[in-house]
Amino acid sequence: MLQDYKLKIEFDNCSYDSPYLIEGCANSCIELIIESENFPTLQSKKNVQKELQSVIRVELGKFKWIIYNDVNLEFVWYFSCLRKKESDKIGDIDNLIKPIIDTFSGDNGVFIDDSQIGSINNSWMSRDISSSQNSILRIFIHFNNDDCCIKKNMQFVQVEKQMYAVYNFDINSVDDLYRVLTLHHIQRKRREIQNKNPNMEIFSTDFNLFHRTRLKDIPNNKIYTWDKFKQLCIDAGLNFKELLRRERMRL
Incomplete structure (x- = not known):
């Protein structure tokens, strides 16, 4: 069964067309916000991983520029505490990020290769599920916009x-x-x-x-x-x- 992924992107001092908006300000950040009932892990079937990867790649394909220096990644997960701790429906957060990181590199990504990753911060918080059972992932990609082409x-x-x-x-x-x-x-x-x-x-x-x-x-x-x-x-x-x-x- 296909997963329903909702994705939006927000920008801090950058856009799809340019790695910076403010002249002289070198710090920029891309934020991806993804909502879904379930996220694939590294142990998930390849076709299940590719569903989410395809959604992300379509969005990243809109970028007209790419980063060639170091990037710092921050993953913040919002899960139901009950689903996270009292069931096996949500995987280990370390295994959740690998299928996603693979979408960031290459000609249709936002940086050239994952060797550019300087740091990864991966954390989760409990989410109020009164309005929705879905989990939410916020990904922040921090970079120096002087090192883009x-x-x-x-x-x-x-x-x-x-x-x-x-x-x-x-x-x-x-x-x-x-x-x-x-x-x-x-x-x-x-x-x-x-x-x-x-x-x-x-x-x-x-x-x-x-x-x-x-x-x-x-x-x-x-x-x-x-x-x-x-x-x-x-x-x-x-x-x-x-x-x-x-x-x-x-x-």
């Missing part, structure tokens, strides 16, 4: 071996390709120096870097090996002569 132009370019950097660029824009080529060259050189001198403390983690295995939910046409990206630049007209001309213009 638009999904439409999100691309990944190989930096070294299995490491890929996320950038925002239009593959048909020569100016965008030149900008990313310059940034990418700097990042590759920094990584080379860091790898040769691992004890140097002046370097910090590049939050736009992801291991190739972390991009399993990203379409392959958005992932470029270094050779493939160089060829993309050449095909766009960024040959050595053009690169030299642009560099001279900068001086």
